[in-house]
Amino acid sequence: MTDSEVKEFSEKELVQKEEKMFMSPDPAPTLDEEIDTSKLPSMPEDDPNGNVNSEMGAAAPRWGPQHAGARALASMYSKEKRLQEQISVVIASILFVCVFVNLLRSWDSSIWGSVLICAVLGIMTADFASGLVHWGADTFGSVETYFGR
Structure with missing residues (x-):
């Protein structure tokens, strides 16, 4: 072996040791490797509301009327709350029109x-x-x- 071969061999060894040192226990596959999707970890993340999509690949939304958060909000939503919201929208609309009319009456183009x-x-x-x-x-x-x- 020549000096250049020894140097090249030791550099490769050092690189391999360094890669091993920083490698995670379950490294991600490289682009050259063939990926076996059955061995990859599944990804349904835990949802604090209990809305878990148990079937992987299912295109079901995680929101809507069956969403745990939506059900909790709907249970607290009374007729009085709905009436209060409707009255608030009507009053805000009336006040908006009053401000707009007042602006038009006192408008100066300058x-x-x-x-x-x-x-x-x-x-x-x-x-x-x-x-x-x-x-x-x-x-x-x-x-x-x-x-x-």
């Missing part, structure tokens, strides 16, 4: 630029604030709230 800028800034502020609230609820919140029970 202020359209500032109105447009303020509208865009208002939309961006509302989007940021709602995102911040949702992030906080997802990060620090829980299903059990102190109000609304």
Whole structure:
């Protein structure tokens, strides 16, 4: 063996040792290997609501009226709650029309630029604030709230 062959052999050995050291117990197959799908781990992830798709490959959605979360919400949904929502939508619609009529009556064409800028800034502020609230609820919140029970 020449020096270059010994050096090449020892480099290959070092690379193999390094690969072995960082290899996981169940390595992913390489692109060259033929993949036996029966030996791959199945992927139905656990759902905290108990909505598990037990048949692999089934194209059944994991949501809808049979979803455990939907059933829990439906059980808490009374006629009074529905009436409160309908009244809120009607009142909000009336107030929206009143604001729009008031805007049209007091409209001055010289202020359209500032109105447009303020509208865009208002939309961006509302989007940021709602995102911040949702992030906080997802990060620090829980299903059990102190109000609304």
